[in-house]
Amino acid sequence: xxxxxxxxxxxxxxxxDEKVALGDINLHLAxxxxxxxxxxxxxxxxxxxxxxxxxxxxxxxxxxxxxKNVTGDAEYKRARHIGRVFQDPxxxxxxxxxxxxxxxxxxxxxxxxxxxxxVNKKKKDIYRTALEMLSLNLENRLNAKVGMLSGGERQxxxxxxxxxxxxSILLLDEHTAALDPSRAELITNITKQLVEKDSLTTxxxxxxxxxxLDLGNRLIMMDKGQIILEVGxxxxxxxxxxxxxxxxxxxxxxxxxxxRALLG
Ligand SMILES: Nc1ncnc2c1ncn2[C@@H]1O[C@H](COP(=O)(O)OP(=O)(O)OP(=O)(O)O)[C@@H](O)[C@H]1O
Numbered sequence: 001x002x003x004x005x006x007x008x009x010x011x012x013x014x015x016x017d018e019k020v021a022l023g024d025i026n027l028h029l030a031x032x033x034x035x036x037x038x039x040x041x042x043x044x045x046x047x048x049x050x051x052x053x054x055x056x057x058x059x060x061x062x063x064x065x066x067x068k069n070v071t072g073d074a075e076y077k078r079a080r081h082i083g084r085v086f087q088d089p090x091x092x093x094x095x096x097x098x099x100x101x102x103x104x105x106x107x108x109x110x111x112x113x114x115x116x117x118x119v120n121k122k123k124k125d126i127y128r129t130a131l132e133m134l135s136l137n138l139e140n141r142l143n144a145k146v147g148m149l150s151g152g153e154r155q156x157x158x159x160x161x162x163x164x165x166x167x168s169i170l171l172l173d174e175h176t177a178a179l180d181p182s183r184a185e186l187i188t189n190i191t192k193q194l195v196e197k198d199s200l201t202t203x204x205x206x207x208x209x210x211x212x213l214d215l216g217n218r219l220i221m222m223d224k225g226q227i228i229l230e231v232g233x234x235x236x237x238x239x240x241x242x243x244x245x246x247x248x249x250x251x252x253x254x255x256x257x258x259x260r261a262l263l264g
Contacts, residue, residue: 001201002029002052002169007061009047009225021047022058023225029169032199036212038244039222040257045205048222049171052203054078066168080109083162083200085155085175092158095147099138099157102146103127106161130160133197134190152183156190163194170195172204176211184208191215209241223252 007025012018022044029035039045050056052063054075062071065081085092093102107123124142131139134156138149146154155175163170172191176184188211195202206212212219219236221229221244228251231239248256 001031001033001066002027002203003062003064004028004048004051005062005064007048007051007058007063009044009051009056009058013059020225022051025061025225025227027220027227029201029203031201033218034195034200034202034216035204035218035220036216037203037205037220037222038207038209038212040224040248042224043222044225045222046173047225049084049173049203049205052169053082053084053171081168082171083165083167083169084171084173085158085162087174087177089151089155089158089178092161093146093154096145098143098145099131099149100124100127100142102157102161103130103164106164109165130164133193134160150183152179152186155179155183155187159187159190159194163198163200166198166200168201170200170202172202172206174205174207177207188215209244213239213241213244221248223248223256228252 004025004027007022008020009022010018010020025044025048027035037045037048047056051058054070054073054077058071062069064070065078070078070081094105097105104123104127107126127142128139131142136153136156138144138153138157146157149157159175175191176187179187191204192215194200202216204212204215213236217233217236219231219239220227221231229247245256
């Protein structure tokens with residue numbers, strides 16, 4: 001479903017600021033895999049997400065989605081196969097447009113123009129049914145401007161929009177980090193529900209160790225541009241935060257340097 005092969009990325013190469021952001025990353029996700037990603041500061045997590053979305057291109061290596069080599073494809077070209085939710089709840093939606101109009105954009109992202117961009121009764125029903133899943137009563141506020149929603153509501157809508165058309169890959173980039181704990185928990189639960197509903201192949205970066213353990217069937221740990229630990233389904237089920245911290249120390253010989261790590 002998603003295959004990263006020997007992905008390398010160096011920023012400011014040949015200068016005093018040279019930084020190896022990704023050094024030979026190999027990662028393979030099977031359909032329906034939900035992989036959580038944790039790691040130290042500057043480990044390369046966001047760079048890897050940007051490589052997959054097409055926001056950045058690797059210096060070396062290949063990216064395959066659904067068996068197709070997309071390494072050279074521009075971000076807009078990959079967008080129809082990829083759903084992405086960012087940390088900033090304001091990033092995924094258009095504030096001056098209504099909930100219905102925002103959903104129409106997401107809905108039409110993968111459709112051909114011949115199906116029309118208008119909002120008809122059938123589409124309205126699809127939007128309402130999807131919104132009901134969030135249990136936020138947004139299905140009764142289709143004409144409300146998105147700018148009027150709370151951060152949590154907006155992030156829930158972003159998540160719905162990113163998953164609405166069942167993308168091949170869902171990228172969640174610390175998407176609960178900017179929310180207060182109760183809203184973060186709500187978005188975590190909605191994430192679980194939406195991903196499970198369509199068995200979406202998902203990659204989620206998080207600084208919340210407990211969230212990384214609670215969600216998904218696999219976990220990877222990154223440090224200094226490398227994947228230093230991969231945990232499979234059976235092992236993940238019994239893993240604890242102290243286990244993860246101890247694993248990092250054992251591999252690296254030092255404590256994990258993440259000032260944003262939430263240790264639960
Ligand atoms: N555009 C850029 N130009 C130069 N260096 C960059 C650029 N983007 C990232 N880097 C560097 O590459 C390394 C990896 O950055 P990245 O943002 O991927 O890490 P991260 O794991 O997401 O970190 P954090 O958890 O702290 O957000 C860092 O050292 C960072 O400073």
